Amino acid sequence: MLVNDDIHALSTAVSGIVAVPDSPEFAEETFAFNVATVHRPDVVLGAADAQDVAAGVKWAAERRVPVSVQSTGHGAESAVDGGLLISTRRLQDVQIDPVERTARVGAGVKWRSVLEASVPHGLIGLHGSSTDVGVVGYTVGGGLPVLGRALGFAADHVRSMEVVTADGALRRIDADAEAELFALMCGGKGNFAIVTAVEFNLFPLGDFYGGGIIYPGADAAPVLTAFREWLPTLPDDASPSISLLRLPDMEFVPPPLRGQFVVHLRFAYLGNREAGDALLAPMRAVSTPLMDTAGPMSYLDVDQIHMDPADPLPFTDGGALLKDFGADAAAELLRLAGDGTDCPLLLIEIRPLGGALARGGILPDAVSGRDAAFLLFLVGLKVPEAAEAVTSSIRAILGAMAPYSTGYTLVNFHGEPGDEADRARAWSPAVYERMVAAKSTYDPGNLLRFGHAINGAPAAS
Ligand SMILES: Cc1cc2nc3c(=O)[nH]c(=O)nc-3n(C[C@H](O)[C@H](O)[C@H](O)COP(=O)(O)OP(=O)(O)OC[C@H]3O[C@@H](n4cnc5c(N)ncnc54)[C@H](O)[C@@H]3O)c2cc1C
Incomplete structure (x- = not known):
């Protein structure tokens, strides 16, 4: 248990802010973009610089106090409970x-x-x-x-x-x-x-063409069919994705779309208007869009492609890597989440992978999904009245899509980490084995044990 002398020792070792749960700065220093997650560390260090981070970890290691880290809280899938939370949000160079x-x-x-x-x-x-x-x-x-x-x-x-x-x-x-x-x-x-x-x-950055097309949800089936047939015709310079959106009646949603079920095609392409328009033509013909923003785009407007919420909100999510997204998989998805269903999820996204994602970098890094064809990602609002329905819908859709899944996930889209075997699914077995070995070399005391953590033990098979 930490005593006042411990907190005092940390305060004198750093130049940043040290706050305990009853300090006025505690709520702001621990705040996460995902407001469904409320971190409750024993102490938070708002690091002023890299030296503060080092001093904080050293302080924690001497006391065997577990350490977590946060910058924005976009990835706050689970709450930090106890220990030292280091906030890096002031490291703005x-x-x-x-x-x-x-x-x-x-x-x-x-x-x-x-x-x-x-x-x-x-x-x-x-x-x-x-x-x-x-x-x-x-x-x-x-x-x-x-x-x-x-x-x-x-x-x-x-x-x-x-x-x-x-x-x-x-x-x-x-x-x-x-x-x-x-x-x-x-x-x-x-x-x-x-x-x-x-x-x-x-x-x-040369020419850049991007934006989105929003279709009525009633056309989800033909739009998904057209999307699947269209994908093989695209060059790697084009990165599309498609999502089923159930937009809440909330301020972050543009007024004409509030409360609607729609299909959202997103398109980012390193090319000019003529080439971009030619590539998109089949998807423009499939249904009458409610909104079409695709065209040459200033790169600083790039957030307009996916239109993710810009303000903090409560959410939970889950994901899977898919081997394929054929007619059966699309039909299964629509059975659970298409027009006329009471699916409570805000977003169900299919992101095609491949191209440079499959090729990899120079080093044998720890990225997974190179062999997958698609990412499936599910997001729901985690508000008390809907949380249970959202969680069971995520579970049901992931279960129904399991026959099309590789069995693995991308760690950024894994959702709330479960037990060790579940966490291990974010990496191939070979990479996971390397990670377990590295954990015992670099963190034998398992000091860094929050977030999507591995504890150093082999995954249960
Ligand atoms: C609206 C939205 C859109 C997104 N879009 C994409 C996307 O297109 N592609 C994609 O890949 N991901 C995407 N993500 C997922 C996102 O990349 C992860 O949630 C990521 O963890 C966020 O990092 P953060 O630092 O902002 O979040 P934080 O919550 O601050 O950190 C999340 C985790 O990252 C690790 N981490 C953070 N800082 C450090 C550090 N200094 N040192 C070591 N580890 C650290 C820790 O494990 C921490 O728990 C999206 C998330 C949201 C909410």
């Missing part, structure tokens, strides 16, 4: 090297800040559907980008990381220095170290 085409960013930086600094140089990073998400939490989870089929997973393009390992040491790791730790931090989530900064490749 963003450096762009336009010649080397790299960015180096602190562990509190969101993707939006990277784009605001890089786009004026004609460069982009491999962010996901919302640029409100933190660069580090996303990247250590593999990072499935909007332009994934064209450019690969974010983790495939990391140059180096600055990390604090469980002994409190601050290290710079890359493909030469601590190569195995580096490879496993690229996709292995926060299991081995806390990242204080990450350096990664940027990509030149």
